[in-house]
Amino acid sequence: MTAIRSSKRKPSRINHSPKKARQNRIYDLAGVVDLYQVHPNTVRNWGKQGLPHLRDGKKRLFRGEDLNTFHRRGRERRTFSCRPGELYCVRCRQRHSLVGRRVSFHWKNAVAGLLDWECPDGQGRNVTHMKRSGYDRLAKAGVNLSSDIDD
Numbered sequence: 843m844t845a846i847r848s849s850k851r852k853p854s855r856i857n858h859s860p861k862k863a864r865q866n867r868i869y870d871l872a873g874v875v876d877l878y879q880v881h882p883n884t885v886r887n888w889g890k891q892g893l894p895h896l897r898d899g900k901k902r903l904f905r906g907e908d909l910n911t912f913h914r915r916g917r918e919r920r921t922f923s924c925r926p927g928e929l930y931c932v933r934c935r936q937r938h939s940l941v942g943r944r945v946s947f948h949w950k951n952a953v954a955g956l957l958d959w960e961c962p963d964g965q966g967r968n969v970t971h972m973k974r975s976g977y978d979r980l981a982k983a984g985v986n987l988s989s990d991i992d993d
């Protein structure tokens with residue numbers, strides 16, 4: 843199961859159109875997977891993030907209008923800037939506070955680098971490009987940054 847994530851990584855598509863699903867249609871899991879071209883686990887994660895579903899026996903069904911609402915809200919959520927010490931996680935598509943956590947930062951040059959951090963919900967690793975100002979903000983917020991400056 844974990845092989846899917848590590849071996850072939852598809853480019854992440856964060857923004858799904860909030861108009862993609864037909865408002866009055868009911869989709870099953872395969873239908874949603876097909877519509878957004880995502881992994882079934884992604885759809886299960888959407889459920890954890892608040893996408894409602896109906897049950898038909900063991901099958902999960904999704905209403906088109908719920909899918910559209912979910913993706914519209916997702917867009918709105920993501921346009922908000924994170925609070926100090928928070929970062930957006932591309933793995934579970936939520937913001938996490940990194941305050942008090944230990945994360946590693948790799949400087950690429952004098953002004954920017956890559957922050958390497960694990961999703962606290964166990965969804966995987968994030969590599970976030972960040973400028974010195976972002977680094978300083980995280981450090982100020984209380985994130986425990988270990989950087990690897992060669993000197």
Ligand SMILES: [Zn+2]
Binds near residue numbers: 932933961
């Ligand atoms: Zn996460």
